[in-house]
Amino acid sequence: MDELPQSMSVEVTDTERPLRLRLATDMANSWADFDLSVTGPDGNAIAQTFLPVSFYAGREGGENWKEGSRSATIGLDPQVAGPHTVTLGAPVGDAALSGRVTAVELTMREGLMTVRWPIGAMVIFALSFVWSLTGRLRHRWRAASGSDWSEED
Numbered sequence: 001m002d003e004l005p006q007s008m009s010v011e012v013t014d015t016e017r018p019l020r021l022r023l024a025t026d027m028a029n030s031w032a033d034f035d036l037s038v039t040g041p042d043g044n045a046i047a048q049t050f051l052p053v054s055f056y057a058g059r060e061g062g063e064n065w066k067e068g069s070r071s072a073t074i075g076l077d078p079q080v081a082g083p084h085t086v087t088l089g090a091p092v093g094d095a096a097l098s099g100r101v102t103a104v105e106l107t108m109r110e111g112l113m114t115v116r117w118p119i120g121a122m123v124i125f126a127l128s129f130v131w132s133l134t135g136r137l138r139h140r141w142r143a144a145s146g147s148d149w150s151e152e153d
Contacts, residue, residue: 004090005035010108012078019078019110021086023051024071030054030100035089036074041082049074 012019023034031054038047051072058065078084086108091101 004104005087007085007087008106009083009085012081012084012110014110015078015081017110019076019108020073021076022071022073022107022109023053023088024105024107025053025055025101026103027053027055027070027101029056029058030094031068032091032093032101034072034091034104035087037087037089038076039085039087040078040080041084042080046078046084047074047076 021036021038023036025032031052033050033052035050036047037045037049040046051074053070053072054068055070056067086106088104088106091104094100
């Protein structure tokens, strides 16, 4: 952890799809905030943010529990292709003070498709379609409920 802050150059080739940066740590029962900045080929800042990471685990009442995550992810939409500089700052927080972070890994993936919202929209449209198809059936059930009509003569 003494090596942070650390700057690295990444080559962005596909500006049509998002770029994802993932920070993974080995911390346990602690939290830390990592400063992250990304600058484009022209030297202008694309993103200046922090990545919060917290992970707690334990055993209580005979049961194991876990809370949080040892990793954090950020998505970016680079406008210009070329070499980008990613700077990861030293951690700030409980993990940094106690020395509970001994390893940090930063990975980058480009050309990812964002599929969460199309899948969510597809599910909503499918449910709406099923709801509209079952309209007559729902009407008959409601019309017949609570009536005293029977087939007996």
